[in-house]
Amino acid sequence: MKLLLYDACVYTQNDIMDVLQRMHIPFRNIVYKLKDTEHDEFFFYHFSKIIKEDTYDAVFSVNxxxxxxxxxxxxxxxxxxxSYDSPLNIPNIEKTLGYATNFFFLFDRIEYKKYKNMGFDTVYHLPLGINGTRLGGIEISDLDRKKYTVDISFVGEIYDSLFSHLLAPLPEYDKGYIEALVAAQLNIYGYFFIDEMITDxxxxxxxxxxxxxxxxxxxKKHGLSAAIAKQVTHIERITLLGILSEIFKVRHYGRKxxxxLSKVDFAGTVNYYTEMPKVFRLSKINVNPTLKCIQSGIPLRALDILASKGFLL
Structure with a gap:
């Protein structure tokens, strides 16, 4: 088997290449930033040419x-x-998803069933994976222990979405309806009902x-749904970290x-490969409130924590 990999510089690309090398599966990795995921004449021509230059069994990409x-x-x-994204946000995906050459794997079973029920036989369910060898083998120094040891850590974004800007132009009825959806979804776990409430x-x-x-x-409908999901997640994460910080030493790693969260120690971002596993290993407890619109899948961050030998609550 020989694979041609498309590399969009996603988090997991290096781990995938490492695993392929250890499995003795030859591959060629092509790094390119697509200008448009549907139309890019330069990429179309050159990637087609690369496929013809050798005998590949398949093309592979993350997402x-x-x-x-x-x-x-x-x-x-x-x-x-x-895909490690859920829900998918791919414009016009229905135009190409049915191609017989596609083998598209989704980590959220409910989302997989959605496309399967739409008649697409090219979609499959597959949980996400991690490079346990790399994550489990991270070495911890005394300096690391001083820097990263803490009661509770959260690595991720607060999702300070543009929710208020989204609501601003709307009539009071629509504002109230959306706010009611947020309040209701906050009290429901394991089922994301927002999509059903947004009609054409x-x-x-x-x-x-x-x-x-x-x-x-x-x-678009998926845009409104995503904004509501992020707002629900925003409230959940703020509430959880705020309550915990009243009792424990809590540290948040993220962009903002x-x-x-005045009592939460904000530590900025951490490098995915070199620092994040140490945070997970040296935190007594890791929390990871999941993005609300992920209904049944286990997100990559949860697997990263466990593979780093961290405790996830």
Whole structure:
């Protein structure tokens, strides 16, 4: 077997290459930043050319790219993709997902069933994976112990979404309805019902309000759903960290903190490969409130914690 890898510089790419090397599976890795996941003439031409330069059994990418699906269908080569995003936010995915050359793996079983029920036989369920050899083999120094040891850690974003800006142009009824959806979803675990509550008629009503203010680009259903999910997750994470910080030493690693978390030690970002595993290993407890719209899958961060020999609550 020989694979052609597309590399969009995602977190897991290096781990995948490391595992392939240890399994003695030859591959070629192509790094390129797509300008458009559907249309990129330069990439289409050159990636097609690369496929023809050697005998590859399949093309592989982390996450699904419609343009690669198009190329693989044209060249009649298998396209294997493994997504760590949920829910998917891929415009016009239905146009290419049905190609017989596709083998698309989703880690959230409910999302997999959604596409399966739509008639796509090219989707499969596969939990996410991690490089246990790398994560489990991280060496800890005395300096690391001083730097990273803490009662409770959270590595991730607070999701300070543009929720208030999203609501601002809307009539009071629509604002109240969305706020009620957020409040209801906060009390329900294991089931994300927001998508069922967003109808096409309501989206048209919302976009009418935006158009009245000169916004021509319409808000899509998945965009509103994602914004609500992030707002719910934002509230959950703020609440959890705030309560815990009243009793324990809590540290948050991320790009941004929140004024409400005055008792939480904000430590900025950590490197995914060299620092994050040490944080997980040396924290007495790791917390990881999951993005609300992930319904049944175990997110990558949870697996990273466990593989780093950390305790996840």
């Amino acid at each position: 699904y790219y419609p343009i690669i699906a198009q190329i693989c269908y044209k060249e009649n080569i298998k396209y294997i993709s493994w 008629e309501w989206m048209e009503q919302i976009n009418k309000a935006y158009r009245s203010l000169g916004q021509e680009t319409p808000l 903190t929140d004024p409400l």
